[in-house]
Amino acid sequence: MSESGGKPAERKGAARRKAALDPRLAEYRGVWVFVERDEQGVHPVSWELLGAARALADQLGSEVGAVVAGGAEESLESHCRDAVAYGADRVYQTVHPVLAGYRNEPYAKLLCELVKKHKPEILLLGATSLGRDLASSVATTLETGLTADCTELAIDRESRALAATRPTFGGNLLCTILTLNYRPQMATVRPRVLPQPKKDHGRSGQIQKEEIDLSEEEMVTKLLEFLPHAGGDRLDLSLAEVIVAGGKGLQRAANFSLLEELARALGGEVGATRAAVQAGWVDVQRQIGQTGKTVRPKLYIAAGISGEIQHRVGMEGSDLIVAINTDPNAPIFEVAHYGIVGDALILLPLLTRMVRGQAVATKTSGLEVCSSS
Amino acid sequence: MNERFDAIVVGAGPAGTATALTLARGGWKVLQIERGEYPGSKNVQGAILYADSLQKLIPNFREEAPLERHLVEQRVWVLDDRSYIGSTYRSPVSSDAEPDRYTILRAQFDKWFAKKAQEEGVLLICETTVLDLLREGERVVGVRTDREQGEVYADVVILADGVNSVLARKAGIRPELKAGEVALGVKELLFYSQESLEDRFGIQGDEGVAIEMVGKITRGMVGTAFLYTNKESLAVGIGCLLSDFRKEKVPPYVLLARLKEHPALRPLLRDGEMKEYTAHLIPEGGYKAIPKLSGDGWLIVGDAGMFVNSVHREGSNLAMETGRIAAETVIELKQAGEPFTERNLRRYRQRLDQSFVMKDLRKYQHVHEVLDQNRHFLTTYPELVNRAAETLLRVDGVDKRAKEKEVTRSFRKHRSYRGLFSDAVKLWRAFR
Amino acid sequence: MRGPNIVVCVKQVPDSAQIRVHPVTGTIMRQGVPAVLNPYDLFALEEALQIKDRLGGRIVALCMGPPQAEAALRKALSLGVDDAVLVSDRAFAGSDTLATSFALASAIRQVGQEQPVDLVFTGKQTIDGDTGQVGPGVAKRLGMQLLSYVCRIPILDMDSQSIVVHRWTEKGVQVLKSKLPCLITVLEGTSEGRFASLPEMIRAARQPIRVWNRQAAGIEDLSKIGLKGSPTVVGKVFAPSRRAERAECIEWEQDQAEKAVSLLWEKIRARQPELVEKLSGDNGGENGQERVSE
């Protein structure tokens, strides 16, 4: 992203600044994903990235590579196989005790060495605390371009470059960023922005062991301990299948219980807008949107949410969006599939009862369905 | 705090900054204290800037001040519920005369103006609120702020803290605001592309238009409305006496929403993106509301001193003028080695009396009373004149003489001849 | 024992809450958008100030930006920072995060010439660039240990030059022990900000801010900064597309809310049958438990 403090619109012309790719860079081939994992498993964003990498590689006519690294052999094996099932053609597997538990120094060293050795054209990481930390260090060491927090990845036909699209200016605009004369082209993508690809156990791919020269003595930073977040905070909205989210329209903290009840009835989680979080009605962990989480549940119910762009970018990918708002012109109706114009405080409890299968008149005659599309 | 200043100026609006700048130029060590995040961050104005008072301070301001548009056209509209009748004065600025009225955005303008004062050596601190005046006996010797170790001393304190001037009220310098002496102005900023504004108003380059409105839009309350063109936005607002808002129980935003829906305005405002809704008080008490302006160790300038000419909607220029004159007064005293006693500082008022500030305010001192006591000026007349125009302009087979008679009859029906005559006299007196 | 010499990187950013996009052309309307000190950098400043409160030492605020960015540094000064450096040069225009980190790293080396730098703090990210890449980039360029997303610094011992931090991750907190010098990116919400005293405000208003051009910041190589030093190129800027169709709205009369809701529920069931199937099993028991809303 441009650091110029911002005249992207005026820099449009810069993309035309095209020189022939340095021949040394032209040998860079393949789309790589760094697979983020820990003892418990792989972060789903890595599989989402493999799905995207597959599509990009097919377009470029090249391979998908996956980097899987860790401190002990056993758990890595299954992760490597999974990587293949999700679309990797080749998995670079590195095992070293120093790699147990993430630390910037050894992981950055590993990834830089692998890139220098195998020269991938594109390198993708999740925009997580780990991915962002690692990607920035690697991009700086390799002195190449890195585009953070992308929402869309494509190939620019003209230049064969990665066209990475990301929100900018507080989410009001999107910009597409290219890295023309540097390789690899790097990007991080937020979890749940891309769809999870289908796992195909029939796929074949190669798992390739990679050595690395590391020694614990040389590591300046030591990992002393890992303190998991307290039980209640384990909530991971980005994985919820159903989210019932509320905003300022719910008017007060107490009314969030209406969401909780519906969420409970639907087996889902409660989400919120930043406005609701800032009002102190709900924990920041539940914030959805540009500065909160990105979610793509099967069902997203937005109650009393205006649907400002910063909120929308966090939930637009949901399969089915239902909006309840008193204002028929609220922008949320532009992303929702179904909408009801009305008071959420009245409608939510009714819906909860409905879901719980309680008898509410099932007769629907006399109701008109307007479809303005 | 041990450090002493020659002067402390409270507030960084046009009044405070004009004062601080003038003092600093006179070689004074000035501390200016502003409560907002930056000068102008909280300030609300239409806003039209009248060049004269600024020009006296910064002659080349046109080259660097953040000005929006210079006015080439001024419209006055009298509205009834669906139509308006009005006058337009348009005069392209000739090449030899420089424009004298500009639209500005206060957030930008105040920041720039304060920067000019800082360049002269004024020490400005923001995000700091002055809570009290410090006194030794009767004499004001400094201020207390809301920060730790927040007391600071100076030879003279200038209150430029705006219409509310909590400070002056707390110190008993100024009486409480009377609801009949202040108007509540609400304003919205609507954004457009430059081209679309130019099309709508028939202007180009930096040209701008101002529309002042009176009539039924204020629902019989004493007040006016306005629409000003900025570079990429329109400022639309309405203000009425606070006492009227209270009496009528109409929320100001409702009044503004209705104004925007008026058939005369709606097409001009369509497709705008609303960005900013603000409300602010305007001192409208005029000449009679002006409080005591100075005392032992203190002076009061700008809105804090109720210096607003509500008939011409001039405020920021009076703020700068009073600020400059206050500063010049104390500079002179100091040069003459005279202390800032209540008696000596009376010279400030004397100088003001000689300036256009007091002369204008004196001239209009009765306007509000007259309007207040004759509400039909604001309701009946707008309707009558609009209907008269309608009658006269419509070509419908009725002969013109009959039409004229019809108009006269309609005026007579609502107002006796004597009434009409006395209205004319009252208005003439008020504006004389 | 000397107190640590700390550099805090702060950026001036447009208050993105106030940025508008032109409804028709989709271009950015920046007119009148105030510039603020990047809110995340306030947390970085506060962390540094707390260390100074405990251990003494010196804090230099460093900002790369246009001359107006001085305001951000002044704010930093008023909070208690000792010195402020604005790195400002036309040659920096168009820098992306890689080029920015080069320039900042270079300037930090210059600060180090006056007195070795023990700690560098940056915010988690900016609200305009939003990348969080500059901090880690600066660390790499300076060869410092990178400690990102730090939410607590329980130990900083100048004698042994060691530091222990809590690093936030999605699943928990890593407790990391490292050596100075290191670069820390500070997570938001780590602490309350502070309110400077009046004398501090006055000192800040008075204190000159050092402005360094490219040369003063120790930058010889023009190819590493500005557009030239920026691998990323902004190709296209556009407004997010809105979905073509609006929601299908369920119309209802005043007192027929129940009908409307049941119609809605039917539609949801039709679209997401699996989801609803899954529910029907585990729901029965809860009936009647609900609270009635006010």
Ligand SMILES: Cc1cc2nc3c(=O)[nH]c(=O)nc-3n(C[C@H](O)[C@H](O)[C@H](O)COP(=O)(O)OP(=O)(O)OC[C@H]3O[C@@H](n4cnc5c(N)ncnc54)[C@H](O)[C@@H]3O)c2cc1C
């Ligand atoms: C840099 C930046 C980052 C941001 N990041 C995020 C982010 O991550 N997530 C986020 O959510 N926001 C974010 N925002 C804020 C965002 O711009 C909006 O301000 C916010 O999403 C609005 O929240 P809201 O819909 O709850 O409130 P509002 O916009 O106030 O909307 C309330 C809605 O409720 C409706 N309503 C009122 N009463 C009722 C009722 N009884 N029943 C039904 N409907 C009712 C109203 O019609 C209205 O549409 C960010 C902003 C900026 C500038």
Ligand SMILES: Cc1cc2nc3c(=O)[nH]c(=O)nc-3n(C[C@H](O)[C@H](O)[C@H](O)COP(=O)(O)OP(=O)(O)OC[C@H]3O[C@@H](n4cnc5c(N)ncnc54)[C@H](O)[C@@H]3O)c2cc1C
């Ligand atoms: C809707 C509206 C439209 C207007 N239109 C026009 C127009 O078109 N043309 C025109 O000339 N005038 C207009 N005015 C009037 C004009 O805005 C004022 O007359 C002018 O701003 C007065 O300047 P001032 O410096 O006295 O006060 P202000 O501009 O109010 O400045 C006072 C400053 O003091 C600060 N402050 C207050 N209390 C404290 C404290 N305790 N400690 C520290 N700081 C403090 C405030 O934050 C503020 O910055 C309009 C006013 C309104 C409300």
Ligand SMILES: Nc1ncnc2c1ncn2[C@@H]1O[C@H](COP(=O)(O)O)[C@@H](O)[C@H]1O
């Ligand atoms: N121009 C700059 N000047 C000073 N510090 C900066 C600058 N740009 C970024 N930073 C620092 O780097 C952090 C991350 O920025 P970013 O990578 O833009 O999200 C910010 O919180 C700042 O501390």
